[in-house]
Amino acid sequence: MATVSLRDLLFSSLLSKVFLPPRAGIYFGPIRSRSIGYRRNFFPLKSCGERKLSTTHSSEAKCWRGDYAQLEKADIEALAKLADVSKPTALPSKRSETSSVCITSADQLRSYNTDWTGQFHGNSQLCLRPSNAEAVAAILSYCNQKKLAVTPQGGNTGLVGGSVPVFDEIILSMSRMNRILEMDEEHGIVTVEAGVPLSRVDSFCRERGFSFPLDLGAKDSCQIGGNLATNAGGSRYIRYGSLHGTVLGLEVVLADGTVLDLGSGKRIRKDNTGYDLKHLFIGSEGTLGVITKATFACYPAPLGTQAAFVGITGDFARVRHWLLDARRDLAEHLRAFEVMDAEAMMLHRSYSRGFRDPFREPHSFYILIETSTGITAERAASTPLETWLEKMIRSHERSDVIIAQDLTQSAQFWQLRESLPEMVRQSGPSVLKYDLSLPLTVFYDIVEVTRERLRQEALDAHVYAWGHVADGNLHLNISGTAPKAILHAALEPWLYEWTLQHGGSCSAEHGIGLLKSHLLARSKGTVTLGIMERLKAVMDPNGILNPYKLFKTCSRAE
Amino acid sequence: MATVSLRDLLFSSLLSKVFLPPRAGIYFGPIRSRSIGYRRNFFPLKSCGERKLSTTHSSEAKCWRGDYAQLEKADIEALAKLADVSKPTALPSKRSETSSVCITSADQLRSYNTDWTGQFHGNSQLCLRPSNAEAVAAILSYCNQKKLAVTPQGGNTGLVGGSVPVFDEIILSMSRMNRILEMDEEHGIVTVEAGVPLSRVDSFCRERGFSFPLDLGAKDSCQIGGNLATNAGGSRYIRYGSLHGTVLGLEVVLADGTVLDLGSGKRIRKDNTGYDLKHLFIGSEGTLGVITKATFACYPAPLGTQAAFVGITGDFARVRHWLLDARRDLAEHLRAFEVMDAEAMMLHRSYSRGFRDPFREPHSFYILIETSTGITAERAASTPLETWLEKMIRSHERSDVIIAQDLTQSAQFWQLRESLPEMVRQSGPSVLKYDLSLPLTVFYDIVEVTRERLRQEALDAHVYAWGHVADGNLHLNISGTAPKAILHAALEPWLYEWTLQHGGSCSAEHGIGLLKSHLLARSKGTVTLGIMERLKAVMDPNGILNPYKLFKTCSRAE
Structure with a gap:
């Protein structure tokens, strides 16, 4: 058992409200009002937990640095000037105590040099935090001419070491480009700067009656630019699909400082004039360009949503059966279908003091389902989720269901799912x-x-x-x-x-x-990899953008 | 008034069943059963109509052919052999009487050389119709080495002259690659060859309880490969979004004959290993590669759908109001929202003999709305669409609404919308x-x-x-x-x-x-255009794929 922390206590006390007394069967509650629901992260993903993970990926030993230039004092002075074209409208970043544009102190650089997992540590001597695309362009243009390597960084919540330097790359932090630029409610379109935390855009849209198409556990810390650069998926993928479908435009700065306007800020959804270049940058992990601005389609929030937590006994075929049935019967109402196995639920038992099992007896799998209630729900005897669960529970005797009675309970179901990454880190x-x-x-x-x-x-x-x-x-x-x-x-x-x-x-x-750079050739095949490399050469001929990442120019230190 | 055709008679007699007697107000009908609805095209978009459009775009005069090789007899013999690696499983193509792999007769070539609008005429001496990707690869490899230009062609239903040769390019028709390869119902994934007509995939999915994410008026003639190459939009865009979000994988043959497997045939939805190259080919109009196979996400068909036809009097602000309200209130139920203005409705009055106005008095705008009925509809007093229309009609006195009473009526509403391109062609x-x-x-x-x-x-x-x-x-x-x-x-x-x-x-x-090639630079800007050209050079260094298209290598003859 882990030591008791304030977070454990908070979490367990909230859970007890939901699950005490636990009863098997099906529980009904009122439909929650128009809202996607407020899911608090009790475990901010930026924090490092009580126990440090062992750091096997100290990458300096086995990588070849390449012939990038060494950062000199004159470079720092020049870059600090180029970066400091600040706009007074930029909000202070939550993440850093300082609003510095140019960070050079070892203390302050530490968090920028270390990734969330604690596995990857860079040795950058300079972090630049520009507040607009022009400054990003000036910085990149300078670095490209001098052949200084650059690591773009968003919320630094990635799990594959993509957002921290490997050697002494300059860190280009987006955290001061943190403005929500515009929301057009008639068109259902929101435009943001790359450094806005996901949860802020999400709240902003929700308050205006819209669903932002992306949601994930790290939402309080991760930034939109990083989400785009890594083609983040998350729990709303089932409803709104890939970012390739929901991003309407991007502004991207190339390695040579060229600012590409790829439809950002426009109020149109369709544009078939030539190659749709924005897709190249979505999922390119900062190796092709730096995303500085993005325009998204967002969707009217459903009139109401409802969540349920289901325990299923038997093998995984049963989960597949529930999923297939949910897809067919709930169809357009289905908004989330997340699974965790019995072992994952054990994490809660082990690391949440006072945790009580939601059901009388343990199950093999647990499913979190969320649905929209639909326009006719208030006139119907039951909501789509209730109608469907009634049917399912009749034909699956050893299944248990709890339907969230309110927003708080719904949020607690989501905590059970979203706190798992932090729990496993403690384990x-x-x-x-x-x-x-x-x-x-x-x-x-x-x-x-x-x-x-x-x-x-x-x-x-x-x-x-x-x-x-x-x-x-x-x-x-x-x-x-x-x-x-x-x-x-x-x-x-x-x-x-x-x-x-x-x-x-x-x-x-x-x-x-x-x-995972050693897996790319095996995953894609050498032919596709060859084309990727040629595209990289077109966009970033000097290879200054996020070197060693994606392509196996640096073998993983093991 | 146009001369009466069989199609006019058929259309007008069907319309009269719906609209006689026309009454203002709101009409209710039963919910239709699980189906997306069968929409017949009475005006196959391949036919040329009674009146020929004038052909102002005889492009030979003002274009520069470039230094592509001239097709010789030996080339035709060699290419005919390379193309003829036929698979016996290929279905006979509806479009052509012949199942020939290699077409050289002037008569048979005519329809391949002429676009649907009748504006663009090529002078190709050879159309190849391979039945698998290996044959496509062999053909392109040969053409690339010899520097013979190639125009890939799907259903040839495009409206911008993209699918026919400008000079004597070899036509590479996909019409024999017309197999639906596989549908996985559990995963909701369908894989098809590029030459399958859209309507066939659509029917195939519908019969299995799924909605294909794309639908458009030309569905009986257009092919999936062409849909992808032009990034087709259509009437389901509102519900399922862009093809960039719904295509899970492609197989593409590059100009040099390289076959790229970009996730086609896989049963996975997420793959963040490297650049997602498939997006480059979606909307590239055959200039970067030839799409030979595609895997799509398809979606469980809603339990029921319902359509309504609405007449709105006043200015366009009212249409915007109805749309905004539909988006918010109908939310996840909304599946289509199409508009036509009073003039467009006049086309029906002018070119459909016996056409009677759906409403007592004419309106400024007409809207076709389609919604899903939702899981709770059968328990509710009214469907989502009825509930919403009741509300809207109360606050918009001069609006009229007809709710489709069955699938046939719903199909007739769709005809009013989808027959417009053919009607205007007659006008x-x-x-x-x-x-x-x-x-x-x-x-x-x-x-x-x-x-x-x-x-x-x-x-x-x-x-x-x-x-x-x-x-x-x-x-x-x-x-x-x-x-x-x-x-x-x-x-x-x-x-x-x-x-x-x-x-x-x-x-x-x-x-x-x-x-529209003269518009590309103005639309994209020279910087983005320059990057497009460099990507083209990476993928097709000899420029053999669909030359003169997209890029302004050939100015439009005016």
């Missing part, structure tokens, strides 16, 4: 995280074969599984007492090979970064 | 068609200023307007007795300048092709 000391796409036919098989493999290797480790099952996106987490390198050697590359052989992807939504 | 002799994106604030202003401009120029012409108003996509049609060149001179470039100055796009969904 260490050694934690390996995998973010896989898999066909549903083998979605949970990999969890079972991973457990079996660890048993065979006589390694004492837990395998926790959760994810956006409706999108085929599994978050597989291995946590054990053995040194991380031992766990790693037991599972890789076997686990990735298994994934690829079963038609999956080695990175569903976290990207490649530094951690 | 000539001179017809100019514009496909614009515009902010809603100025969406209809352009119609009014265009009418005013024609009046000032003393030109006798009608301006018909309809479109996917919810997506800001206006189809503006000018039809008059003056020679087309006169109308053209009166409106261009003024109309496009007006569009760009008001934040619009000169091509919402039809693309650039040959017709």
